[in-house]
Amino acid sequence: IGKGGENIKGIHEQSGxxxxxxxxxxxxPCAMPDDRVVEVSGSADAVKTAVDLVTTYLCKFAxxxxxxxxxxxxxxxxxxxxxGAHWQQQ
Numbered sequence: 001i002g003k004g005g006e007n008i009k010g011i012h013e014q015s016g017x018x019x020x021x022x023x024x025x026x027x028x029p030c031a032m033p034d035d036r037v038v039e040v041s042g043s044a045d046a047v048k049t050a051v052d053l054v055t056t057y058l059c060k061f062a063x064x065x066x067x068x069x070x071x072x073x074x075x076x077x078x079x080x081x082x083x084g085a086h087w088q089q090q
Contacts, residue, residue, distance in 0.1 A: 007057060017042035017050035 008019050022037040031037070040050045 011053045015049035017046035
């Protein structure tokens with residue numbers, strides 16, 4: 001995550017946990033082609049902190065890079081509407 005692993009290094013420095021992104025060839029058979037496995041190890045406190053940091057980064061990345069454009073082109077139907085779909089193209 002990040003150029004040259006800079007975000008992984010930052011997560012390690014902030015948490016004390018070891019964080020490793022598995023190579024694509026190491027992914028389990030059920031993984032989708034774009035899936036990546038993040039392995040976190042260390043003390044319980046270090047792992048919790050690292051998982052929180054990884055999750056925060058991924059949520060920010062997902063919102064900034066993939067989810068936001070979806071919301072820019074779609075609108076959510078209001079609860080209780082009976083139009084058959086809650087997502088509608090604008």
